[in-house]
Amino acid sequence: MLRVTDIHAAYGPILALHGVSLEVPAGSIVTLLGANGAGKTTTLRTISGLMHPSSGTIEFDGRRIDRLAAERIVSLGISHVPENRQLFAELTVLENLRLGSWGRRDRNGIRDDMEQVFQYFPILREREKQVAGTLSGGEQQMLAIGRGLMARPRLLILDEPSLGLAPLVTREIFQIIKSINDKQKVTILLVEQNANLALEIAQHGYVLETGRVALADTSANLQRSESVRQSYLGY
Amino acid sequence: MLRTAAGQRRLAAFLVLAFFLVCWIPFSNAFPGWVPLQFGSYRVYQATTIAMWAIVALGLNLLTGYNGQISLGHGAFVAVGGYTSAILMFDHGWPFWATIPIAGLLTGAVGFLVGVPALRLSGPYLAIATLALALATPQILQKYEGITHGSQGINVNSPTPPGFLDGDLAHWLNLNETQYLYFFALLAAVIMAIIAWNIVRSRVGRAFVAIRDSEIAAQAMGISVPRFKTMAFAISAFFAGICGGVYVQVVGFVSPRSFDVLQSINYLTTIVVGGLASILGSILGAAVFVLIPETNSLLDQLHLPAADQAPDVLYGASLILVMIFMPYGFAGFIRRLTRLQPPLVMQSLSDFFGQVGLRVRTIRSNPEGGSGGAIPPGREGPRPHASDGKKGDGSS
Amino acid sequence: MELFLQQVLTGLATGAVYGLVALAIVLIYRSTDVINFAQGQMAMFTTFFAWMLFDGSFLGFHIHPLHYWIAFVLTLAFAIIMGAVLERVVIRPVEGRPILTIVIVTLGLFAIFSGLATWSWGGTPKAFPAPPEVHVTGITFFGDGALDIGPTVISYHDLTIMVVAVGIMLALYVFFQYTPIGLAMRGTAQNPVAARLMGIRVGNMLTLGWALSAAVGAVGGMMIAPLVLLQPPMMMGVLLYAFAAAVLGGMDSPPGAIVGGLILGIVENLVGTYTTKEYLHVDWFGPEMKLTAALLVIVLVLMIRPTGIFGRKSLRRV
Numbered sequence: 036m037l038r039v040t041d042i043h044a045a046y047g048p049i050l051a052l053h054g055v056s057l058e059v060p061a062g063s064i065v066t067l068l069g070a071n072g073a074g075k076t077t078t079l080r081t082i083s084g085l086m087h088p089s090s091g092t093i094e095f096d097g098r099r100i101d102r103l104a105a106e107r108i109v110s111l112g113i114s115h116v117p118e119n120r121q122l123f124a125e126l127t128v129l130e131n132l133r134l135g136s137w138g139r140r141d142r143n144g145i146r147d148d149m150e151q152v153f154q155y156f157p158i159l160r161e162r163e164k165q166v167a168g169t170l171s172g173g174e175q176q177m178l179a180i181g182r183g184l185m186a187r188p189r190l191l192i193l194d195e196p197s198l199g200l201a202p203l204v205t206r207e208i209f210q211i212i213k214s215i216n217d218k219q220k221v222t223i224l225l226v227e228q229n230a231n232l233a234l235e236i237a238q239h240g241y242v243l244e245t246g247r248v249a250l251a252d253t254s255a256n257l258q259r260s261e262s263v264r265q266s267y268l269g270y
Numbered sequence: 271m272l273r274t275a276a277g278q279r280r281l282a283a284f285l286v287l288a289f290f291l292v293c294w295i296p297f298s299n300a301f302p303g304w305v306p307l308q309f310g311s312y313r314v315y316q317a318t319t320i321a322m323w324a325i326v327a328l329g330l331n332l333l334t335g336y337n338g339q340i341s342l343g344h345g346a347f348v349a350v351g352g353y354t355s356a357i358l359m360f361d362h363g364w365p366f367w368a369t370i371p372i373a374g375l376l377t378g379a380v381g382f383l384v385g386v387p388a389l390r391l392s393g394p395y396l397a398i399a400t401l402a403l404a405l406a407t408p409q410i411l412q413k414y415e416g417i418t419h420g421s422q423g424i425n426v427n428s429p430t431p432p433g434f435l436d437g438d439l440a441h442w443l444n445l446n447e448t449q450y451l452y453f454f455a456l457l458a459a460v461i462m463a464i465i466a467w468n469i470v471r472s473r474v475g476r477a478f479v480a481i482r483d484s485e486i487a488a489q490a491m492g493i494s495v496p497r498f499k500t501m502a503f504a505i506s507a508f509f510a511g512i513c514g515g516v517y518v519q520v521v522g523f524v525s526p527r528s529f530d531v532l533q534s535i536n537y538l539t540t541i542v543v544g545g546l547a548s549i550l551g552s553i554l555g556a557a558v559f560v561l562i563p564e565t566n567s568l569l570d571q572l573h574l575p576a577a578d579q580a581p582d583v584l585y586g587a588s589l590i591l592v593m594i595f596m597p598y599g600f601a602g603f604i605r606r607l608t609r610l611q612p613p614l615v616m617q618s619l620s621d622f623f624g625q626v627g628l629r630v631r632t633i634r635s636n637p638e639g640g641s642g643g644a645i646p647p648g649r650e651g652p653r654p655h656a657s658d659g660k661k662g663d664g665s666s
Numbered sequence: 667m668e669l670f671l672q673q674v675l676t677g678l679a680t681g682a683v684y685g686l687v688a689l690a691i692v693l694i695y696r697s698t699d700v701i702n703f704a705q706g707q708m709a710m711f712t713t714f715f716a717w718m719l720f721d722g723s724f725l726g727f728h729i730h731p732l733h734y735w736i737a738f739v740l741t742l743a744f745a746i747i748m749g750a751v752l753e754r755v756v757i758r759p760v761e762g763r764p765i766l767t768i769v770i771v772t773l774g775l776f777a778i779f780s781g782l783a784t785w786s787w788g789g790t791p792k793a794f795p796a797p798p799e800v801h802v803t804g805i806t807f808f809g810d811g812a813l814d815i816g817p818t819v820i821s822y823h824d825l826t827i828m829v830v831a832v833g834i835m836l837a838l839y840v841f842f843q844y845t846p847i848g849l850a851m852r853g854t855a856q857n858p859v860a861a862r863l864m865g866i867r868v869g870n871m872l873t874l875g876w877a878l879s880a881a882v883g884a885v886g887g888m889m890i891a892p893l894v895l896l897q898p899p900m901m902m903g904v905l906l907y908a909f910a911a912a913v914l915g916g917m918d919s920p921p922g923a924i925v926g927g928l929i930l931g932i933v934e935n936l937v938g939t940y941t942t943k944e945y946l947h948v949d950w951f952g953p954e955m956k957l958t959a960a961l962l963v964i965v966l967v968l969m970i971r972p973t974g975i976f977g978r979k980s981l982r983r984v
């Protein structure tokens with residue numbers, strides 16, 4: 036579904052990605068691992084259109100998207116849940132969700148999707164009218180994911196959903212991510228530092244190191260590989 | 271010569287001397303009647319205005335450009351300086367050269383007093399509060415006539431050239447009043463520029479910039495934020511006070527109407543157009559500002575219709591165009607050109623041109639090693655390119 | 667007591683105008699962090715446009731002078747278009763630049779509008795009409811008369827100003843709270859990056875912000891013009907008070923802008939009345955210091971609440 040081919044990306048004079056390539060097959064969960072500063076978030080930003088690669092191509096369903104604006108890419112079916120959630124902090128939970136469905140015209144579909152989000156995250160229904168900035172970290176992450184789902188995406192990109200969350204909450208969220216993939220057939224590209232959990236739910240994985248793909252394999256193989264275990268899994 | 275600090279000082283001294291000598295020619299009577307080897311009194315007056323304007327611009331740039339505190343009220347400080355000098359001369363008979371440092375110091379003290387409550391304010395709140403100060407100044411000056419002589423203002427005698435400049439010694443040492451005042455203002459401006467340059471290159475200057483870029487980080491590094499922020503106000507007011515003192519000498523008259531709010535706003539325009547956080551920028555900005563009305567006479571010669579209101583429209587259009595094409599001011603533009611220069615030249619002139627480009631330059635001189643793991647998580651280097659936000663925060 | 671109430675009421679009316687212009691300023695500031703110094707002159711310019719419609723001399727052509735409210739609505743439309751065009755043509759090229767750079771651009775606009783207005787319509791003050799009388803079920807609205815409220819009298823025009831201000835506020839409130847576009851604008855102001863990820867065209871939101879701001883400013887101009895006569899520098903005093911009001915109420919708070927304006931209007935009037943020699947027997951303060959007094963109020967409030975009465979301290983991630 037998504038094919039990234041040899042992209043280079045830079046922030047001004049700093050080169051962040053030196054030829055990254057990856058593929059996300061439809062219906063799968065693919066995870067992107069790596070240490071801080073390896074280029075994971077940069078990769079996601081080029082995919083969702085917040086930045087443009089200086090060279091290389093990105094194709095979504097065979098169509099090139101690397102030169103499109105972020106607003107346009109959303110309408111093609113890619114939803115990016117950014118690092119640190121980036122909620123609309125002064126708007127309510129409901130308003131955040133509503134903005135997630137911006138640009139959609141199908142009122143019934145939107146209503147159904149919101150119902151679905153509340154089923155995944157019942158606590159959000161309770162806190163419907165609460166201002167997003169006052170939610171706990173876990174609730175904020177749930178809201179961010181829910182907001183991303185409101186676009187009814189075909190590809191959901193998640194950037195470090197576990198950041199700053201307690202282990203139990205993280206587990207819960209990861210289980211929900213898995214069921215989003217199972218039940219709704221939403222393809223998921225997951226960037227994570229918590230490699231353990233990520234590899235558990237993903238089918239394929241890529242490991243980035245200083246802007247390059249160091250490893251690419253099925254998650255089962257990655258979990259078994261010595262280098263991955265030592266560097267990222269901690270055992 | 272540029273490699274050592276001593277060498278740099280010698281170069282600087284040489285440049286300053288050369289500058290004065292070069293100035294002497296057109297601004298004196300050394301070559302009477304030889305245009306452009308002698309400027310007429312209008313031009314001389316313009317140059318004098320540029321010099322005065324540069325003084326307050328230097329001060330304001332220290333506060334706003336280097337320290338990040340926006341002040342729309344510097345006209346008030348200039349007024350304090352001007353009135354101090356005038357009152358000392360008129361009511362107490364002080365000689366002019368003594369009043370100017372006092373004007374500066376007194377205004378500096380006032381600046382400090384303003385800086386203390388300013389600690390609580392930031393951004394637009396500080397800007398409007400200082401604007402309020404500028405607005406209130408004419409009313410206050412008018413009201414307390416006991417000290418300020420109210421709306422009739424104060425007249426002082428401009429300093430006249432001392433005897434030896436009468437041409438008795440040599441005809442090229444002859445200076446008339448206007449020219450004398452020009453050199454007087456020029457001397458003041460050069461002194462203030464040197465002071466400003468030294469402040470910028472010192473610990474104080476670095477503290478200013480650190481506070482501007484991140485108060486919290488600066489505090490964490492042990493910089494006392496309140497101390498330096500109030501210091502910035504005080505120093506910047508000192509500059510404005512000196513400018514006020516010089517102004518009174520040059521113009522010979524001061525009244526509440528001399529300091530209207532538009533003046534204060536213009537000071538800010540000057541430093542943004544010239545270049546924030548830049549010594550050269552302050553001077554360039556002053557020059558540009560005083561010379562912009564020249565474009566009107568250009569237009570007159572082109573015989574365009576309704577040139578009556580052209581000044582305003584032209585001025586506005588020029589401002590906008592300058593900001594579109596030179597968003598970091600003239601100095602910023604020059605800085606971009608000089609990036610093509612070899613690093614050594616850059617290093618020694620960098621403080622003169624300004625601080626803003628410093629970050630990018632450092633990273634560039636360290637291509638591979640500077641990035642990668644050194645960038646902390648969540649903040650991937652300098653602001654990304656995509657115009658993704660109106661607020662300054664670029665982290666995603 | 668009557669005098670006090672009287673001054674308060676009149677102060678509310680002028681305060682409502684300050685509040686409207688302050689609202690226009692806050693609308694732009696909220697979405698772009700830019701202080702629009704040209705707000706007053708934009709309002710003045712659009713008011714001149716309205717005057718042309720009333721006068722029957724549109725762009726040099728003779729037209730039938732239009733009814734007040736028709737011209738009012740047409741002027742609003744003009745203001746909306748003007749604001750949108752300004753954002754696209756003048757502000758867009760400098761987006762993403764340092765804030766002060768954009769502020770200087772607004773100063774440039776200030777000069778341009780001043781010059782254009784003087785060039786187009788001259789500097790002599792012109793009379794500008796107040797909304798005309800309307801009789802509904804025996805009660806007269808608007809017009810030149812005055813209404814008795816207990817011991818005080820309030821002119822119809824002042825009443826109109828307050829009603830219009832409240833009307834605009836309500837309309838904007840409904841717009842921002844209950845419409846999708848209003849919601850999108852609020853979101854964009856808070857987090858432009860996230861807004862893009864929702865598919866919101868941030869640029870369009872900004873254009874809309876400027877358009878609305880210009881419209882609100884136009885209303886302010888049309889409300890105050892009958893009181894101060896229409897001339898190019900007409901809005902200067904109002905603009906300064908409007909800035910003060912915006913800051914007083916909190917630069918990111920639309921209701922704060924209105925409240926700030928009302929407070930300033932009242933303070934200005936009360937100081938003007940009660941500091942004359944009659945009441946205040948001191949030399950060092952008097953009605954000619956009323957601007958200073960108003961500004962002193964602002965500074966004092968800011969000392970207690972540095973981000974204005976309703977302003978929010980923004981949390982910044984370090």
